[in-house]
Amino acid sequence: MTSKKVYADAASALKGVVKDGMTLMCGGFGVCGIPENLIAALHDSGVRNLTVVSNNAGLDGVGLGLLLQARQIRKMISSYVGENKEFERQYLAGEVEIEFNPQGTMAERIRAGGAGIYGFFTKVGAGTQVAEGKETRTVDGETYVLEKGLVADVALVKAWKGDTEGNLIYRKTARNFNPNMATAAQVTVAEVEELVEPGVLDGDSIHTPGIFVQRIIQGANYTKMIEKRTVRKRMEGSRAVVA
Amino acid sequence: MPWSREDLAARAAKELKDGFYVNLGIGIPTLVANYIPPGMHVVLQSENGMLGTGPFPFEGEEDPDLINAGKQTVTALPTTSYFSSADSFAMIRGGHINLAILGAMEVAENGDLANWMIPGKMVKGMGGAMDLVAGVKRVVVVMDHTSKEGDPKFKKACELPLTGTNVVDLLITDLAVFSRPTRRDLFKLIEVAPGVTRNEIRSKTPAKYLE
Numbered sequence: 001m002t003s004k005k006v007y008a009d010a011a012s013a014l015k016g017v018v019k020d021g022m023t024l025m026c027g028g029f030g031v032c033g034i035p036e037n038l039i040a041a042l043h044d045s046g047v048r049n050l051t052v053v054s055n056n057a058g059l060d061g062v063g064l065g066l067l068l069q070a071r072q073i074r075k076m077i078s079s080y081v082g083e084n085k086e087f088e089r090q091y092l093a094g095e096v097e098i099e100f101n102p103q104g105t106m107a108e109r110i111r112a113g114g115a116g117i118y119g120f121f122t123k124v125g126a127g128t129q130v131a132e133g134k135e136t137r138t139v140d141g142e143t144y145v146l147e148k149g150l151v152a153d154v155a156l157v158k159a160w161k162g163d164t165e166g167n168l169i170y171r172k173t174a175r176n177f178n179p180n181m182a183t184a185a186q187v188t189v190a191e192v193e194e195l196v197e198p199g200v201l202d203g204d205s206i207h208t209p210g211i212f213v214q215r216i217i218q219g220a221n222y223t224k225m226i227e228k229r230t231v232r233k234r235m236e237g238s239r240a241v242v243a
Numbered sequence: 244m245p246w247s248r249e250d251l252a253a254r255a256a257k258e259l260k261d262g263f264y265v266n267l268g269i270g271i272p273t274l275v276a277n278y279i280p281p282g283m284h285v286v287l288q289s290e291n292g293m294l295g296t297g298p299f300p301f302e303g304e305e306d307p308d309l310i311n312a313g314k315q316t317v318t319a320l321p322t323t324s325y326f327s328s329a330d331s332f333a334m335i336r337g338g339h340i341n342l343a344i345l346g347a348m349e350v351a352e353n354g355d356l357a358n359w360m361i362p363g364k365m366v367k368g369m370g371g372a373m374d375l376v377a378g379v380k381r382v383v384v385v386m387d388h389t390s391k392e393g394d395p396k397f398k399k400a401c402e403l404p405l406t407g408t409n410v411v412d413l414l415i416t417d418l419a420v421f422s423r424p425t426r427r428d429l430f431k432l433i434e435v436a437p438g439v440t441r442n443e444i445r446s447k448t449p450a451k452y453l454e
Contacts, residue, residue: 029291030314082367104332104374111329124377127408174308179327224307230315231302
């Protein structure tokens with residue numbers, strides 16, 4: 001694999017692109033579809049004062065929880081940060097800042113940022129705390145809030161398969177914010193479960209075209225933790241969703 | 244006798260219609276999936292990026308890459324599709340989802356909804372709730388009629404920070420059901436739980452509603 005985009009491992013892929021005080025996007029919903037190897041390398045890099053754009057803040061010691069424990073995060077931009085005691089402790093102690101965004105507004109801000117759109121007017125959050133301090137406009141009796149596009153210095157994303165060109169394919173609900181974030185950073189670093197040679201992936205099936213990916217690694221040792229394991233017994237009818 | 248959690252889910256399921264795309268919130272709303280009438284085609288959307296959410300997996304078949312918006316392991320159906328968070332909320336914000344069923348802390352007589360934060364307590368975030376109530380065509384709320392302390396939750400005005408203004412179409416509590424034909428109308432009491440009197444509901448409901 002001779003592509004300039006391919007790096008040997010997570011640590012070398014982050015070398016030269018991570019800096020104290022930078023803004024970082026990190027894919028994942030809960031701990032589903034998070035870039036495990038890159039987060040671990042970021043932790044090891046010792047980089048500090050990060051502003052992290054991520055839907056959630058990981059769990060205690062898992063995912064972004066690793067960076068929180070090491071006090072590397074100054075501010076989170078997220079939609080939901082439950083299930084993380086260390087985050088709660090730091091927040092209540094005033095050690096970490098949080099900016100809550102409605103989940104879809106956050107996704108669209110990232111999409112807009114990546115697509116070169118300054119901002120957009122949305123009715124989401126109108127008349128709520130989310131609209132405080134933001135420009136609003138009333139059109140045909142409906143009030144809309146101006147939400148600005150969101151960009152980052154670096155995006156860390158996780159895909160299922162990728163090739164040496166940086167083309168990515170995600171798997172199931174592990175896709176979530178990853179493809180949107182891949183478009184919105186100066187440097188996007190992707191980790192994949194399976195890195196393949198050119199021509200292996202079907203061009204019609206690519207979710208993230210390689211132009212959005214600057215660096216790519218083959219990930220290793222995935223734990224793929226399940227946050228809420230819910231199952232049904234084999235005796236139950238297939239319609240039963242919740243016991 | 245007040246309605247049970249299962250009763251509430253079954254009642255909410257009566258709002259489903261054949262061909263609907265539906266988003267179910269966490270808690271009692273999730274149980275609604277168990278009451279989809281046989282033969283009715285309803286597609287469940289999970290806002291983390293899935294249309295056609297199937298039942299929980301059999302033990303040993305859990306897939307960490309396949310979860311619902313409550314982060315629970317689920318399964319796919321033959322027609323399931325997956326998409327990004329931006330696409331997911333284009334469906335929601337763009338009015339392509341027919342029905343959302345959500346829980347609430349407070350509902351006001353004008354249809355305002357509060358369900359995401361309590362000042363002074365740790366704020367976990369709104370997740371997708373604000374997007375859902377702003378974008379989904381019809382919003383059904385399922386909640387207890389009063390708090391654990393006995394305080395009414397269907398009020399003249401919400402005291403907690405809002406999730407959305409004038410967004411609730413139908414309110415199902417453990418004591419009664421209130422509906423309104425449009426978002427310009429007052430709510431009307433349309434059903435009462437067995438053994439519950441209209442007087443009891445009146446005494447526990449500061450919100451103005453039609454009898």
